[in-house]
Amino acid sequence: MKPVAFDYHRPETVSEVVALLSELREDAAVLAGGMTLGPMLNLRMVRPRAVIDISRIQVLKAISPKSNIVVTGAGVVQCDALQSNVIARELPLLAMALPWVGHFQTRNRGTLGGSVAHADPSAEIPLCFVVCGGSVVLQSRRRERRIPAQEFFQGALTTQRQPDEIVTALEWPRTPPDAGCAFSEIAQRHGDFAIAAAACCLRLALDGRLENLSLGLGGVENRPVAIDAKSFLGQSADGVAVALAEHAAASVTPMDDHSASADYRIALTKVLVERVFNEALAKVRQRGNRLQ
């Protein structure tokens, strides 16, 4: 199908975008790469009166390392993020997840900010963003504000963004160099929507016990969820994987839909959590061995 007729606006600055949004509000759709909005327009799942194309705003394309965080502009294209040394070094979880995002041909156009603003429950970038403990930067004519990733995602395609706001940047805490990260997912075909995805980031204390553990699941609930794993801290990392998988499976209320039953999602959750935990642990230990 073809999109409904819409007015097309292509501002060159963020202040022009927020001026337009304050006037058009719900009638406008913000367009960056269009790898999810494009299909939704073609399928007429969205029928905006106006489209605001932010893809040529250069300031939104920067990847900027700051003291404790890395700031990725909303318009950073996924393939550029995949080739970025800063992201490979400072945000290894994101670097690992990006090859799972869509396909080569869609990563050449899709953006980091677009994926977060769109908030598909199974999307990889929002999952990493939650597990890393990032914050969304939102700008409107009224104010600039930051929302923690975990609060930003409210449900399928539903976020805290107000109609007059634009996502301008994502702020990612730098991953400590001694952390180990892993990402895995199950989809019907590589690049399709994940039926379930898991991401893990962990650090060990000098005595080998778990010091930090971030774990999250995508595609299981109607938004990316962080699993509270505090009860595992201080334990020896050996033999934790199975108990952690059971804990994660007991913490979620899985979706039940055409692509998978709730039971199947629980089964995948256990497999994926065990997998990402063990992979992340192996990475920490490999690094430890190299340093000795």
Add this chain to the structure above:
Amino acid sequence: MTTLHHPASERAMIELTVNGQRRSGQAEPRMLLCDFLRHELQAFGVHVGCEHGVCGACTVLINGRAMRSCTQSAVQVDGADIVTVEGLADAGTMNALQRAFAKEHALQCGFCTPGILCSVTHFLREPPSPTEAQVRDMLSGHICRCTGYASIVTAILQAATDIKKGS
């Protein structure tokens, strides 16, 4: 204000470089790039399949990168440099990639082929000697219902070798 504005009901003038030639035409904001290339510029090698970015038949090179032309509108890419399958042959002679597809029988009905050829043109610039796994990963962005992909994978690996040898 420097915001460009095209009203929904008006046709905007779009200028592109298509296969090395300056081309122009008119498009309403909602006109998809694939439809603009086919119906306004007669680039009928751009095939339109699923129209939601899944099948890959409409893939073209936009400023050197392989992208879907069905999930963006023509106004979005005004001024871009576009290469379609029509622009791949060298002065009417098939290039190394196209020859490998012919030799390895990497197509049957040919509907998916223009998109795949455009994707591979970009893909082979970055890992010039890809592994079979990398080729299959890239091909996950295309749907072919005839070949079962085996011959396409063989042809791409063959083309990579041929291009490296400079043939």
